Amino acid sequence: MNFASDNTSGAHPAILEGLAAANAGHVHSYGADPITEGVQAKIREIFEAPEARVYLVATGTAANALSCAVLTQPWGAIFCHRNAHIEEDECGAPEFYTNGSKLVLVDGPDAKMDPDLLARTIAHTGRGGIHNVQRGMVSITNSTEAGAVYSPAEVAALTDVARRFHLPVHMDGARFANALVAAGCTPAEMTWKAGVDVLSFGGTKNGCMGVEAVVIFDPKRAWEFELRRKRGGHLFSKHRFLAAQMQAYLADDLWLKTARHANEMARKLSEGISKVEGAKLIHPTDANAVFASFPRGAHKRANEAGAYYYLWPFDQSLDGPEDEPLAARLVCSWATTPEEIDAFLGHLA
């Protein structure tokens, strides 16, 4: 009963099989191997983007921070939601990689930016000319830190605002697959057709060991990305082992299957919690994360039974009245089972 994060699970068996298959013999290092080339071609095909450039890194923070660094100058603001991973969970990696950009925060429900607020925030920033940080780029997280999913139309509403100010757009897709299957659209519809310039295309949380692809739809920015990746220490020498994970992840739509499973598990969990007396969903369960509050007593029973997840925000306590509701985040992954969920729900009731 571990719902702490989708990164507490291991790797899908197919990923490990892919690594084993890739291990034979000598190949060129630093990405000049056939598996890498195959993965790049496959991602271009999946995204219907024959001009796109594709790069692999091992962590989502690297994918996001490097993407920001090629999309904005140091004096450019990065417009993102107040709860975006790049703002709250990367210890300032975007600031480091951009050499000091300022993240300018936009509000909106369910960790989704409100397009009007985005427009007003951009308009406000840089209005004082040389004295201000300039307008740099927009970063959208899909699915969001609150488990919500932007539809392609909602993405386009934000990128339209960005375009009005001539700003490029990044999508943090650490949970891109979960968003995609929830929205029921194609990868192209969710990204470049909706105005996204660069995508962090997550693999780790959805069943890989550690691999994310950065998909750069405008190839002009590619060489700078390569230099920044190397300079950041993110170019693997035995690159085939990043590529083999991604190859297995994409083969036979594994990535869509694991995401669909995780989302279904979250829906099951969400529905079950909703039936608990005193329980309430805090955000819609669009993807693979459930945000809900339910009575402290239920939390205590679940904890005692060994369930593992985060009270959200962290600073709530299990000490206190039994019927007071405490909010929590519970994340499902490719490895979550219906049995786990049933067991967990059994402890809540």
Added chain:
Amino acid sequence: MNFASDNTSGAHPAILEGLAAANAGHVHSYGADPITEGVQAKIREIFEAPEARVYLVATGTAANALSCAVLTQPWGAIFCHRNAHIEEDECGAPEFYTNGSKLVLVDGPDAKMDPDLLARTIAHTGRGGIHNVQRGMVSITNSTEAGAVYSPAEVAALTDVARRFHLPVHMDGARFANALVAAGCTPAEMTWKAGVDVLSFGGTKNGCMGVEAVVIFDPKRAWEFELRRKRGGHLFSKHRFLAAQMQAYLADDLWLKTARHANEMARKLSEGISKVEGAKLIHPTDANAVFASFPRGAHKRANEAGAYYYLWPFDQSLDGPEDEPLAARLVCSWATTPEEIDAFLGHLA
């Protein structure tokens, strides 16, 4: 017959078995898992350094650049050999991670710094007070970029100079195992007992997929390292998969066995090349890399037979007189076989 680098080989089977064994169930992410803790304890034991702090990253560039960043201020010079990896092969990663340190270059044969030159170079740097870059740190590569190995006494001769100027010392041990078995000493003797403060302890080139440990002998610097690692995007969420590689690497002295094998293969190769008419060793074959020149004709025959390695420097050409000697670098790894070497030597003769 691939001698291009020790990173063109795959991973040792034991590494993949380690990954598979680590894959079961949920564990805490970001390094709070039992395999990581076991690896940290094991490295402290191997290095006889109970106070040391151990961190894992996926690339040697990350290990080196992060190490430099905790050892020097932005205005501190990094004293290293002109051919050091941090100077020649990391696209400025140390400059990026330190926010602009200057690498000040020291000469010496076989890519080993000469202690007297090091002393003079340090003395010269920073003599003008506030106007100059200050004296920051010393970085030693063992084994060197020329395949040579510093003995513990040679390391101590350099760290003595560093101490005289109150400078900390980093060792780039991307090929630490190769150096260690060549020198026939203990890990402690090669590092902290010889005055090294921080070690990049390589795994990737010597049989892993992609893992390097940073061993910080002075724990005061550890928290800053953790923050810089996270901020650099080098903290793995599914950290067990870095740790599992290192665990398998260290189990049953695998790391020493693979290094010993690679060194033996290099010696065999070196001896074989030496017997070729017109051949000459350029550097001593202390570890797993051979630097030798031999006639163009022999190079052409080897190339036609499918041998793969680098002319060194790169800008030599296979077009020209048959008997003119061309210099080359040939690197052996855990995966190199005697049969490959015999076949290769057969083509040279």
Added chain:
Amino acid sequence: MNFASDNTSGAHPAILEGLAAANAGHVHSYGADPITEGVQAKIREIFEAPEARVYLVATGTAANALSCAVLTQPWGAIFCHRNAHIEEDECGAPEFYTNGSKLVLVDGPDAKMDPDLLARTIAHTGRGGIHNVQRGMVSITNSTEAGAVYSPAEVAALTDVARRFHLPVHMDGARFANALVAAGCTPAEMTWKAGVDVLSFGGTKNGCMGVEAVVIFDPKRAWEFELRRKRGGHLFSKHRFLAAQMQAYLADDLWLKTARHANEMARKLSEGISKVEGAKLIHPTDANAVFASFPRGAHKRANEAGAYYYLWPFDQSLDGPEDEPLAARLVCSWATTPEEIDAFLGHLA
């Protein structure tokens, strides 16, 4: 009738006389001259801080950004008011000099941080350990961007919060003299006695050509400041010309007299505007800046008569109904005259 800023005025005649007097003969460069040494001693005396270290730079942005850089690490948050100059008017200089700190914004009326909000904001930041930007430092502006003045007790209320979290405190005193004479306290009471560690002590806006002192009450941080100043290109070679301005500024309490004058002029202006039909003060006129709204018709008459000042915020328009109130900022300086103010008020009525 120029109320655009206190930096549209020239230098007080005594400053130019000081420059002329300092010009004779050869002196050591880079601050090793007797005028510089005298100024440093004088500031230590004025602040009753015999251990303090004093450095001169030419701009307020340099003073602030360098101060931040010695007070926080790159991964440390700088807590400041949403309207602080370091947030809104320095094009990201603090981010640049700190190599990527994040400015975390605190609200409060009249551009003064609310101590409770500060405490909550600090507590919230860094609660997630390694994943978050850490708690770095607090920066207080006095007088504020809204023309208000913190009393020493109000400063201490903020520094108490900072101390609780072990954070150092910077004061942006671009208008320190204006704040000081308004508060009626000593320089020591406003700074180190109230818990301030480093002060940007402004000269430029209050009658100098271009000089600010950075007063570092804790001398441990001084050498790093010197290196950062040089590295930032802010160490003057003919340093006597920075020092001579500051010498003249401090002589015979000129700095207090010019500040008192500017504050009195602002009060006169504020009182005059208050009497205009439909006018309203937006912030208290504690120091030398007036924030007020009054009817568009009055603005138009003033503009036609040649008055120069900013509508605040910028994006208001002089086109529209005559009696609609528009907000404005009007700043007085050492050079503002009662006659100018009377003339201006005459146009409003």
Added chain:
Amino acid sequence: MNFASDNTSGAHPAILEGLAAANAGHVHSYGADPITEGVQAKIREIFEAPEARVYLVATGTAANALSCAVLTQPWGAIFCHRNAHIEEDECGAPEFYTNGSKLVLVDGPDAKMDPDLLARTIAHTGRGGIHNVQRGMVSITNSTEAGAVYSPAEVAALTDVARRFHLPVHMDGARFANALVAAGCTPAEMTWKAGVDVLSFGGTKNGCMGVEAVVIFDPKRAWEFELRRKRGGHLFSKHRFLAAQMQAYLADDLWLKTARHANEMARKLSEGISKVEGAKLIHPTDANAVFASFPRGAHKRANEAGAYYYLWPFDQSLDGPEDEPLAARLVCSWATTPEEIDAFLGHLA
């Protein structure tokens, strides 16, 4: 008898008069004043460069480091002479402003880069693709740190090499006027006609208080320069006081007259020293600095008589045999008098 540097002298009286004249009344701040606009037009005229953009800063280090930052990416090498000011005397300011460029050093006599060596050094750098620092820019100092002057043809020989590699060229002209009058050419001939893209045009050492112009011949780079200047804290609010210095400096060819005077004084000093028994010039006295060795006894007599200058290198001692030659640097300025020189020479004999 102060020959320590051209920055130990004060400002030419005309500069102070210019400041006084500029002081009257209110003007727009941050460079939107008529004096600044006049200076920009004047410099465009002097350089026959109607498209050039001109910016003022207060220090040479700021001018150089900001220039580098607009000419190279962080991963680009800056090719310069081993003794260039940007390498030896700016505490790493170029590394700071560029976010970590590497200065790659080129040798040549009299601190002038040898064009062939420059070509070979550039060719060597970046030959390894993504793994290496890339080729970024070339920086030429005129007059050099050894008091020599490049002719326009010599400048063009270097910029030709740069063009072959598609690299932009910066000229550090902290002593541009001294070089210009020595070469007897026009400002245009020494700069853009010889292939220079950005010039640091020095004022401080040649009679100003503290002002340097950055002349950007290609206006595409101008807006980035403005942002970097502001972000570096180098945009003056009371900008007229930088401009007034430069206005006075350029009026009636003052800048050429002071430079001619300084060069003549250096020639007189050089010739005088040459006649001293045991004396020898180390570099040609092309501009306003003399590099010569002469017997320790003569140094001791001069020192006892109050002469002030640097032994060069610093680490020579006045203790030792009387007739052993010690090398020294002696710099003349607009303020040096023939009488000082005669007096000094009298002590040597």
